[in-house]
Amino acid sequence: MGDPVLLQKAEAVVQFDTPELHALIQDMHDTMAAMDGAGIAAPQIGVSRRVVIFGVGSNPRYPDAEQVPYTVLINPVLTPLGEDLEEGWEGCLSVPGMRGVVPRYARLHYTGFDQFGQPIDRMASGFHARVVQHECDHLDGILYPMRIDDLSRFGFTDVLFPGQQVQDD
Numbered sequence: 001m002g003d004p005v006l007l008q009k010a011e012a013v014v015q016f017d018t019p020e021l022h023a024l025i026q027d028m029h030d031t032m033a034a035m036d037g038a039g040i041a042a043p044q045i046g047v048s049r050r051v052v053i054f055g056v057g058s059n060p061r062y063p064d065a066e067q068v069p070y071t072v073l074i075n076p077v078l079t080p081l082g083e084d085l086e087e088g089w090e091g092c093l094s095v096p097g098m099r100g101v102v103p104r105y106a107r108l109h110y111t112g113f114d115q116f117g118q119p120i121d122r123m124a125s126g127f128h129a130r131v132v133q134h135e136c137d138h139l140d141g142i143l144y145p146m147r148i149d150d151l152s153r154f155g156f157t158d159v160l161f162p163g164q165q166v167q168d169d
Helices: 019-034 126-138
Strands: 039-041 051-056 068-080 085-092 095-105 107-113 119-125 154-156
Touching: 019 039, 019 051, 039 126, 051 126, 068 126, 085 126, 095 126, 107 126, 119 126
Parallel strands: none
Antiparallel strands: 039 051, 051 068, 068 107, 085 095, 095 154, 107 119
């Protein structure tokens, strides 16, 4: 937090299936895997491009979360399906050691492209929808604390969850 790249709108990807794009995605994948993360956005590794990856299979950091398909999503467009919001605890590799309750749309439709320029068109709900919204916020310079409505439910992880092993997303 504090890095200017994290606070700016990322630039659209205009060329797909390039060595540079594949290298960026591999770097993002390696970083996410090393942290057992649910997702990561290019600005989080200092690259101002509209690229996110996410996916949760069997993950020790999210033992109760439903599975989310591994996805490379480029130039995403998110459309809420209804006005229903769900609150949930979030953390972030860019805001280490902290957690907060963030309202997110319960259901959404998202579109974009994979690294080869093939279209992606999906509906998501629950944890899947939360992860997509969290990662795509990074592309618009939004960090999850900016979405918190009640700051009494935001703080240091070790204070909020004493004795529990909770890591950043």
